[in-house]
Amino acid sequence: MSRKKRTFGPDFKTKVVLELLAGDKTVAQLASKYEITPNSLNQWKKRFLENASMAFDVGKATQGFKEEIDDLKQENDALAKKLGKTTIERDWAVGKLKSLDSSIKRDLVESKQANSAVSLARQCELVAVNRSNLYYQPKPTSEKDLGMMNRIDEIYTDISSTYGYRFMHQQLLEDGFSVGKNKVLKLMNRMGIQAIFPKKRKLTSIKDREHKIYPYALKGLAINRPNQVWSGDITYIRVQGGFMYLAAIIDWYSRSILAWKLSNSMDTALVTDVLKEAIEQHGKPEIFNSDLGSQYTSQEHTGLLKALKIQISMNGKGRSIDNIAIERFFRTLKYEEIYINDYRNIKDLRFGICRFMDFYNFNRFHSALKYKKPMDVYRKGRLKAA
Numbered sequence: 001m002s003r004k005k006r007t008f009g010p011d012f013k014t015k016v017v018l019e020l021l022a023g024d025k026t027v028a029q030l031a032s033k034y035e036i037t038p039n040s041l042n043q044w045k046k047r048f049l050e051n052a053s054m055a056f057d058v059g060k061a062t063q064g065f066k067e068e069i070d071d072l073k074q075e076n077d078a079l080a081k082k083l084g085k086t087t088i089e090r091d092w093a094v095g096k097l098k099s100l101d102s103s104i105k106r107d108l109v110e111s112k113q114a115n116s117a118v119s120l121a122r123q124c125e126l127v128a129v130n131r132s133n134l135y136y137q138p139k140p141t142s143e144k145d146l147g148m149m150n151r152i153d154e155i156y157t158d159i160s161s162t163y164g165y166r167f168m169h170q171q172l173l174e175d176g177f178s179v180g181k182n183k184v185l186k187l188m189n190r191m192g193i194q195a196i197f198p199k200k201r202k203l204t205s206i207k208d209r210e211h212k213i214y215p216y217a218l219k220g221l222a223i224n225r226p227n228q229v230w231s232g233d234i235t236y237i238r239v240q241g242g243f244m245y246l247a248a249i250i251d252w253y254s255r256s257i258l259a260w261k262l263s264n265s266m267d268t269a270l271v272t273d274v275l276k277e278a279i280e281q282h283g284k285p286e287i288f289n290s291d292l293g294s295q296y297t298s299q300e301h302t303g304l305l306k307a308l309k310i311q312i313s314m315n316g317k318g319r320s321i322d323n324i325a326i327e328r329f330f331r332t333l334k335y336e337e338i339y340i341n342d343y344r345n346i347k348d349l350r351f352g353i354c355r356f357m358d359f360y361n362f363n364r365f366h367s368a369l370k371y372k373k374p375m376d377v378y379r380k381g382r383l384k385a386a
Contacts, residue, residue: 026241026346148184149238211297230289232290234270248261257360268294
């Protein structure tokens with residue numbers, strides 16, 4: 001028996017995306033609530049954010065469509081002399097369909113029906129989508145996977161941050177988990193965890209090969225003032241029934257956390273929002289360092305840095321130790337706040353992290369600063385440089 005394909009209208013998608021952006025539920029919780037795959041939720045959020053600016057600049061969007069239409073008309077006139085208007089319109093439509101996101105293309109394909117004018121196989125061919133993708137339905141994160149992800153996070157923080165997926169696999173087996181090495185690597189990829197050790201193994205920060213990679217600029221550099229070097233990174237944060245992602249920016253000189261954000265998805269918007277907040281509150285750095293994750297190598301993030309004339313620095317391949325300042329902060333956060341509280345919901349988690357950030361910046365002594373407080377060092381350094 002064929003399964004009827006579900007369709008969702010724009011009003012429903014907008015409602016779900018706004019609930020996702022509110023950040024009160026994890027992606028897994030919303031996926032279960034509305035019976036939608038996590039991948040579809042993330043795709044809807046991405047498209048919503050990409051087109052959000054049109055709500056405030058309709059004229060610009062309209063002008064872009066007019067310019068595109070003008071170009072297509074000129075192309076149509078030139079080709080129509082040889083091939084005919086009907087052929088041109090067909091080729092143009094097929095080309096446009098093939099350029100769409102895979103999730104949109106899957107929505108366009110109609111399920112097999114008796115009165116369908118185009119077969120399912122032909123529809124897939126026209127929009128360039130693999131027919132098998134129509135039947136794939138990703139499942140929400142299982143309780144078993146959540147348990148392993150939480151244990152991986154504890155091993156990484158408590159036992160050794162130098163563990164790659166092979167050592168992590170052995171530790172999980174010793175702890176009583178029944179799991180294969182490839183599954184461990186997949187979970188570490190999803191969590192954004194990478195061993196802090198020079199190695200030849202596959203990176204667990206997901207890298208986009210089309211993005212430009214910038215050289216590491218901190219080797220041998222004397223860091224002696226605030227806003228000279230900032231670092232950004234993302235870490236996995238567990239919460240009962242799911243998990244969240246925390247992005248933060250640290251000032252290397254003072255070890256102060258200048259901005260942070262909690263999100264239910266690890267995307268480009270997460271890291272660019274944190275960067276904009278840090279710059280708005282503290283000015284801009286001379287150098288910004290990050291790992292090779294696709295969020296940080298994206299055009300949106302690097303474009304913002306270049307527009308502000310901030311030098312871009314990225315970790316060497318397989319060397320998350322190059323970003324050790326922020327890695328050590330995340331370790332402190334988990335030891336002193338996350339693990340001892342075991343938060344039951346996102347609201348309490350966000351409040352707890354906010355409270356810890358304030359404590360860390362203004363009240364906690366830091367051994368690397370000769371037992372001074374991070375924000376005291378940052379502010380005094382800024383006054384001295386003024």
